[in-house]
Amino acid sequence: MDKDKKVQLIITIEGIYNFIVLILKTVVGFATGSLAVMSDAVHSLTDVMNNVVIWMVMRVASKPPDQNHPYGHRKFETIAVFALASLLVVLAVELIIRAFSGEAQVPITEPWALGLMGLVLLLNITVTIWERHWAKKLDSDILLADAQHTFVDVLTTVMVIVSWQLSTLGWWWIDKLAGIGVAAMVLYFAFGLYQKVFPILVDGYAIDPDELTKAVAEVPGVLEVRQVRSRWIGSKKAVDMRIAVAADMPTVESHDLAHQVEDHICERFNIVDTSIHVEPYHED
DSSP states (O other), rough: OHHHHHHHHHHHHHHHHHHHHHHHHHHHHHTTOHHHHHHHHHHHHHHHHHHHHHHHHHHHHHSSOSSOTTTTHHHOOOOOOOEEEEEEEHHHHHHHHHHHHOOOOOOOOOHHHHHHHHHHHEEEEEHHHHHHHHHHHOOOOHHHHHHHHHHHHHHHHHHHHHHHHHHHHOOOOHHHHHHHHHHHHHHHHHHHHHHHHHHHTTOOOOOOOHHHHHHHHHTTTTEEEEEEEEEEETTTEEEEEEEEEETTTTTTHHHHHHHHHHHHHHHHHEEEEEEEEEEEEOOO
């Protein structure tokens, strides 16, 4: 099974898990009258919808290059990560609004309901660790972003359980304080995702130009590196450059030299797409 199929399978498994969590939280929310738990259930509904969207995006991102997308469809994955970061920002705003909303409803506590929420918390922690492991193993930005989203679910569930229990004792202000704290952490995670995807979306360099130039110049036969450019294609790197070789070098030899440069930099920087233009060198 290739990488994209594995990512889709992981997202499918998580989607099924989130649907089960949605049902559990809804049952607890209705049974206890806890507004916090019901709000968390609505959040789980957005998780399910998010999994569906990611799955559909990965179906597109895994397609090979075509006439309309000669560099492939990997930026669809980057766009999905951007959307996930934006969803985290919306969630943070929602938590802040909830913290200052001032509802005075006092829920009830049921041992079985508390046990179910504890089970949800343990499952969220397990899924976060599992998904983060596969995100690193498959080098998938979208899985890593979703794992961070699931970790936010862990923090949110902790906040919900604590505030739910303490609100039954009349300590309403703890609910507000916890909401603001979790919202701040959610915004921090969202900022980290934005930092990761913005350079890709605006075609920031994938490899430091000085390091790339130095590596190309190490190949015997390259007399001058006149231009190097790199960019991201999703989580992959693409490079194009102009190099100068001896003016009297035969075409076949210059072609072979270009292949040597390509092999050298691809091995060092894990590049998947290269375009090398060879020019004759003339001393000024």
